[in-house]
Amino acid sequence: MKRVHARAQSADQSVYTVAGALAAVCLTLSTATCAAVSATAAGPAPLALWFDHPAQDWETESLPIGNGALGATVQGGITRDILQFNEKTLWTGGPASKQNGPRGYDFGLPREPRHQALAQMRAALAEKGQLAPQAVAKVLGNPITAYGNYQSFGDLVLEFPAADTVADYRRALDLDNGTASVSYTAGGAHYTREYLASYPDEVIAVHLRADRPGHIQFRAQLQIPDNRSAEVHIQDQRVTISGALDDNGLGYETQLQLIADGGEVTTKEDGSFTVAGADSATLLIAAGTEYAAEYPQYRGQNPHRMVQARMDRASRKVHRHGYPVLRAAHVKDYRNLFARVNLNLTGATETQIRKRDVPIDQRLDHYGAGDTTSDRALEELYFQFGRYLLISSSRDGSLPANLQGVWNNSATPPWNADYHANINLQMNYWPAEVTNLSETTGPLFDFIDSLQKPGAVAAEKLLGARGWTLFLNTNIWGFTGVIDWPTAFWQPEAGAWLADHYYEHYRFNLDKTFLRERAYPVMKGAAQFWLDSLVPDPRDGKLVVSPSYSPEHGNFTIGAAMSQQLVHELLTNTRAAASLLGDSAFVDELNGTLENLDPGLRIGSWGQLQEWKSDLDDPENQHRHVSQLYALFPGEGIGPHTPDLQEATRTSLKARGDVGTGWSRAWKIALWAHLDNGDRAHRILAAQLKDSTLPNLWSTHPPFQIDGNFGATAGMAEMLIQSDDRHIQLLPALPDAWNSGSVTGLRARGDVTVDMAWHNQQLQRATLVSGNDRNIQIKLQDAGPFTLRDSDSGKVLALRGKGNTRAFTARAGKSYLLTRTTHKKSLQ
Ligand code: FUC
Secondary structure, eight states: OOOOOTTSOOHHHHHHHHHHHHHHHHHHSOHHHHHHHHHHTSOOOOOEEEESSOOSSHHHHOEEEEOSSEEEEEOOOSSEEEEEEEETTOBOOSTTOOTTGGGOOOTTOOSSOOHHHHHHHHHHHHHHSOBOHHHHHHHHOOOOOSOOOBOOOEEEEEEOOOOSOEEEEEEEEETTTTEEEEEEEETTEEEEEEEEEETTTTEEEEEEEESSTTOEEEEEEEEOOSSBOOEEEEETTEEEEEEEBTTTOOEEEEEEEEEEESSEEEEOTTSOEEEEEESEEEEEEEEEESBOSOTTTOBOSOTHHHHHHHHHHHHHHHHHHOHHHHHHHHHHHHHHHHTTOEEEOSOOOHHHHHHTOOOHHHHHHHTTSSOHHHHHHHHHHHHHHHHHHHHHHOOTTSOOOBTTBTOOOOSSOGGGGOEETTTHHHHHTHHHHHTTOGGGGHHHHHHHHHTHHHHHHHHHHHHOOSSOOOOSEEOTTOOOSOOOOTTSOOOTTHHHHHHHHHHHHHHHHOOHHHIIIIIHHHHHHHHHHHHHHOEEOTTTOOEEOSSBOOTTSSOBBSSOHHHHHHHHHHHHHHHHHHHHHTOHHHHHHHHHHHHHBOOOOOBOTTSOBOSSSSSOOOTTOOOSOOGGGGGTTTSOSSSTTSHHHHHHHHHHHHHHOSOOOHHHHHHHHHHHHHTTOHHHHHHHHHHHHHHSBOTTSOBBSSSBOTHHHHHHHHHHHHHHEEEOSSEEEESTTOOTTOOSEEEEEEEETTTEEEEEEEETTEEEEEEEEESSSEEEEEEOSSOOOEEEEETTTOOEEOOBOOTTEEEEEEOTTOEEEEEEOOOGGGOO
């Protein structure tokens, strides 16, 4: 994917800008306020989480590292350390699977088109109004076959000599640098193991060192799960294991390279290395499969050459230049993304935070117990952890983040660790744009592109429509059909929802080439699917989705709110894109349908936003899906421009309650942020940390499911900034708990990067940089007064408008500083 972030500030620049901006703010603030704001910008506390013990359990305590394609979990045992690792394309199932004999894999599609069955369900719904999910699944479902599971690639097992006394044990994940480590003192020496997954060098690295020469001694071996063949080959301190999965014959290869500094290395026939008396040692792991994201076979080249080339490159680097050079390349690449955003909620100094630097499990236990500085520090960490996970599980050249990102230690993970598209895959990418990680969307778009061909077959076979779609879930084998699980199998709106992500990417970055070449073809196909699949509602003649199912809730009906909202948004966005790109014939076609389309926005008898077209909502119901609120967030059909509907979403959300699974809570954080209720959003965030977060900070459904991390990070960002094509809203939902703070590098639609500092709940200053010449409209918490300056020259510029909606003209690449103006009297 094209790099779309030329204008995003580099990490160091952005810190510099804050300092520069602050000096300017202090010119206009009282001394006391200035000191307080300075404290909040004094510099971030170190972002790290650590345990004082090795992981007792993979799910709750391991620490994840990843480079998108590869992931590994650090467990850090003292005498036996297991580094479990993954590569995204290692899946069972698919076209070559031996499961289910001759029936094999069918992409979730019946052999013959199901148009008759569909017509039958539509007629039954028209007549009865509702159908039980079981009844529909019986007719339209398809028994799942050879769907497959995401697999663990293997374990790197490290064995160390027994140590009598071990002190100062620390197993840490450093979010500032994207590295994990284990360190301890034993027998008078201090030992450190560092682990990283490098995107530029395409390997996982483990570096072992001690503060005394000749103290590195261990045995290393790769262990491969037994559901595959495995041939071991050893040469020049490199072990290669290759083979194929029993289930589908998918060829894989992994290589382990040892580079020891001094000491003696012994290589055994079983593929293990023994190192004794070395000063330090580096282990590199490369891995890949023959998977290719190409319909219908999904097979590419034997992975040997690719894995070998990667390992040759990385090991040459370490041999010639040493591990620090490989590490430096990783840190640079990682920080280029991660360090764009700095969130400071504590107002505390680094020293104060350090004092509270206790193990992560204890920090979680203490959360909410009264130490507000440590609570805020944990919230900062949790926010940044979501960004860390996205960078680590979604980089160009591989598959998108699945239900567990890239981390899975099982042959049969929950929900196959697949891609669920009725909320989960979408939620994984909610933080991508707003938290300045736009590049992480590349794998998502590559993946959706790869669904175009099978998705077109699904559209034709199941609905007799043009275009493409998918339903509830998909795997890496182009599964675009249906399963037969009544609770969730029919969700053809998933295609519309995913297509909208392309348009969001365009709106944030205004990259017209992306719009023309990547976004529009996919959006148009998704729109064509719906142009062919909408039917007139027998009740009022409006165009509706039928059968329609509000995700995992209630009965099948016609025109449920979420179905209509998603289709409405897709067609509206596609029309906007078509008109930008001059496809006027399609604009006309969309106009015709949009005029008659039910938008799925209705207020019911108890003031709620209806989940179904008929008023069926139960005020006592607390189902985790809040699908009818899509139009509030992440959709935009409801907002301050529709006050009555906004009030109805508030009623519905209150009734659903604050409780939910990890991702459900995360969604509610964002929803309350969009109802400008920062305190309620924060209350749910607190509950998320208390009840839906594992000791290693992974979100839990239960079990571990990564969407809750991504959704909560996005929700926190939505508390600080919201935007549409016209406005940027600064601090829309600041909770009391975040009394003073600062944030840098958040992104707004229209290609704008924003830094902010606030004190006593009030915005003190904001720096805005636009990637293009434009008129920027800002919505502020209050009327100010505010002053606008050119950040570089300090020259005062015109700030138009009054009240809390203000505007100014921005030139591409220039930085603008907005400050709250204090009266002269208090300036002393
Ligand atoms: C959706 C949710 C479930 C779960 C699954 C992976 O179907 O309703 O709660 O998160 O995805």
